[in-house]
Amino acid sequence: xxxxxxxxxxxxxxxxxxxxxxxxxxxxxxxxxxxxxxxxxxxxxxxxxxxxxxxxxxxxxxxxxxxxxxxxxxxxxxxxxxxxxxxxxxxxxxxxxxxxxxxxxxxxxxxxxxxxxxxxxxxxxxxxxxxxxxxxxxxxxxxxxxxxxxxxxxxxxxxxxxxxxxxxxxxxxxxxxxxxxxxxxxxxxxxxxxxxxxxxxxxxxxxxxxxxxxxxxxxxxxxxxxxxxxxxxxxxxxxxxxxxxxxxxxxxxxxxxxxxxxxxxxxxxxxxxxxxxxxxxxxxxxxxxxxxxxxxxxxxxxxxxxxxxxxxxxxxxxxxxxxxxxxxxxxxxxxxxxxxxxxxxxxxxxxxxxxxxxxxxxxxxxxxxxxxxxxxxxxxxxxxxxxxxxxxxxxxxxxxxxxxxxxxxxxxxxxxxxxxxxxxxxxxxxxxxxxxxxxxxxxxxxxxxxxxxxxxxxxxxxxxxxxxxxxxxxxxxxxxxxxxxxxxxxxxxxxxxxxxxxxxxxxxxxxxxxxxxxxxxxxxxxxxxxxxxxxxxxxxxxxxxxxxxxxxxxxxxxxxxxxxxxxxxxxxxxxxxxxxxxxxxxxxxxxxxxxxxxxxxxxxxxxxxxxxxxxxxxxxxxxxxxxxxxxxxxxxxxxxxxxxxxxxxxxxxxxxxxxxxxxxxxxxxxxxxxxxxxxxxxxxxxxxxxxxxxxxxxxxxxxxxxxxxxxxxxxxxxxxxxxxxxxxxxxxxxxxxxxxxxxxxxxxxxx
Numbered sequence: 001x002x003x004x005x006x007x008x009x010x011x012x013x014x015x016x017x018x019x020x021x022x023x024x025x026x027x028x029x030x031x032x033x034x035x036x037x038x039x040x041x042x043x044x045x046x047x048x049x050x051x052x053x054x055x056x057x058x059x060x061x062x063x064x065x066x067x068x069x070x071x072x073x074x075x076x077x078x079x080x081x082x083x084x085x086x087x088x089x090x091x092x093x094x095x096x097x098x099x100x101x102x103x104x105x106x107x108x109x110x111x112x113x114x115x116x117x118x119x120x121x122x123x124x125x126x127x128x129x130x131x132x133x134x135x136x137x138x139x140x141x142x143x144x145x146x147x148x149x150x151x152x153x154x155x156x157x158x159x160x161x162x163x164x165x166x167x168x169x170x171x172x173x174x175x176x177x178x179x180x181x182x183x184x185x186x187x188x189x190x191x192x193x194x195x196x197x198x199x200x201x202x203x204x205x206x207x208x209x210x211x212x213x214x215x216x217x218x219x220x221x222x223x224x225x226x227x228x229x230x231x232x233x234x235x236x237x238x239x240x241x242x243x244x245x246x247x248x249x250x251x252x253x254x255x256x257x258x259x260x261x262x263x264x265x266x267x268x269x270x271x272x273x274x275x276x277x278x279x280x281x282x283x284x285x286x287x288x289x290x291x292x293x294x295x296x297x298x299x300x301x302x303x304x305x306x307x308x309x310x311x312x313x314x315x316x317x318x319x320x321x322x323x324x325x326x327x328x329x330x331x332x333x334x335x336x337x338x339x340x341x342x343x344x345x346x347x348x349x350x351x352x353x354x355x356x357x358x359x360x361x362x363x364x365x366x367x368x369x370x371x372x373x374x375x376x377x378x379x380x381x382x383x384x385x386x387x388x389x390x391x392x393x394x395x396x397x398x399x400x401x402x403x404x405x406x407x408x409x410x411x412x413x414x415x416x417x418x419x420x421x422x423x424x425x426x427x428x429x430x431x432x433x434x435x436x437x438x439x440x441x442x443x444x445x446x447x448x449x450x451x452x453x454x455x456x457x458x459x460x461x462x463x464x465x466x467x468x469x470x471x472x473x474x475x476x477x478x479x480x481x482x483x484x485x486x487x488x489x490x491x492x493x494x495x496x497x498x499x500x501x502x503x504x505x506x507x508x509x510x511x512x513x514x515x516x517x518x519x520x521x522x523x524x525x526x527x528x529x530x531x532x533x534x535x536x537x538x539x540x541x542x543x544x545x546x547x548x549x550x551x552x553x554x555x556x557x558x559x560x561x562x563x564x565x566x567x568x569x570x571x572x573x574x575x576x577x578x579x580x581x582x583x584x585x586x587x588x589x590x591x592x593x594x595x596x597x598x599x600x601x602x603x604x605x606x607x608x609x610x611x612x613x614x615x616x617x618x619x620x621x622x623x624x625x626x627x628x629x630x631x632x633x634x635x636x637x638x639x640x641x642x643x644x645x646x647x648x649x650x651x652x653x654x655x656x657x658x659x660x661x662x663x664x665x666x667x668x669x670x671x672x673x674x675x676x677x678x679x680x681x682x683x684x685x686x687x688x689x690x691x692x693x694x695x696x697x698x699x700x701x702x703x704x705x706x707x708x709x710x711x712x713x714x715x716x717x718x719x720x721x722x723x724x725x726x727x728x729x730x731x732x733x734x735x736x737x738x739x740x741x742x743x744x745x746x747x748x749x750x751x
Contacts, residue, residue: 061160
């Protein structure tokens, strides 16, 4: 049973309908009845509908008003382009193909382009239909300007919606919670107890999918990238602190306690910077504390005991939490001042810090120019559907043929099943609306005053009820709106309702055809393929990372510090991963050839994680006949891919001491091979559960490792154990009896 809208949602819809109705009426009535400019009246009517109903821009009233005014030049350009290309059907079709693709593909550039794309497409659709009348272009542009300015004023002054909490505010609250938890872990009497469940829930609440569309930092610019990066690091930090609360109590560890105090202070200072109550300082202090921690941590006297192993695991998790705090602190500094230097951390992790705005936009665009990108697929699906609809409407000379394209634009979905469901509802609603419109026209006859009186209440009801009750109500009520509007432009008969019904059915058929021919499964098939490719691409990176992390001290970091923590590279599930500005260097065996192979594996994993995350984000928006428990856990698979990248960036930069003895190196190779084989098996998504467990690190092998090298070995062990846990969860066959040592969040690369 569909969820009923809440009272607050109903009130918001009513306020939006009132603003759109007032803007449309104030522009339409004077243009038609006072100045006798029907062309101007049509554009003044459809401008508020386009950007208030068809493209309901997110954000507060002030923000929406600004968006409407900023998009006005683009809308005017599309009206002019459509007016010129209406000279022939084929030129209009070619223009529709290009415009449809560009505007739909542009949704990858953030919530504002995504919100305005349908409205912009509507204005090209209106202008590109016959009659070819370039002399009416001034009237069209005047109506467009009047309608959009009126809508902006209504958004600003007429019952404006309040501003939604900014994403940086939510990250600040999460960091303050993390500070309390870190203090509690070292026994601070002033800190309130914070449970693991509360920490993990706070991390889930930071996912971009949980934010209002207008507050999501998904744009390609430096500020949005940095805020998304900060949110991702904060989510990991919360998960790592939750894991720390669940670890068994270990012996007193002054080094870990000191570092946790530094994590708490860093979280609190970063939260203050996000709230703009203090300047955003760099992460130098916490970096120095991490460097000191790496210098003083070492193996316990007797590494054969379970308590000693627990202490090393706890140190590894504390170190990872500190790395996440460094990442969040640096990202916030970049969000507030993009020119801030990146000290200690690898330049590749914050590659966007020194990249120009144009370059950032180009990187985002080229990253999705692949047939495996759902953004690319959606752009082609919409463009082909609109172009075909324009060809059919123009070739058959359908009256009011732009309704055909409007049906394709509003009823198309990303899967054939969803499109069919919407088309069925829309057809029923349009039929009932056409019957009601026909009865209205027959009953009112030629009395124009009836339509003048009915238009405003019709719009108010249609724009309130339609968006909330689904396509049947939306199409039926909108049919009544257009009937009462066009009846004032020229004498009409019941055939206007017939034309409306025919156009909507034609557009629905075209949309359904495109849904069947162009990637009919939507993101369901694509997420399966992209996750499988991601899992297979990580296999060579695992071994290279583990060996690089256990082959002795590495070179000085590019940033000038020996530890050069690489933090976390993945942006996390349900968000897009940052595109690399250059190939990150991961130390690998085999000299330059081995290094190049590791670089290539890292690049491919990062790119494929970005594509898989995009597919998963769309998959979450599509209706599914199956529950999440019926198949693979895609989110766990994405977390696995992000965790692999975390290790590839971070583990080689914190290696300490001398090389491992042969027995330890043999265990590392064997454990890596087990994880790599499991990743390849999971990529086939078997219908049965897989037994994915690592060969435990033998106590006698650990005892033979030099004290300075043992922490690095434990880091690798915990990382591989966490990877195995992610893979086990990704199969969808969860093992509830898995011991705490196999929980995903415990690893040093906890995601």
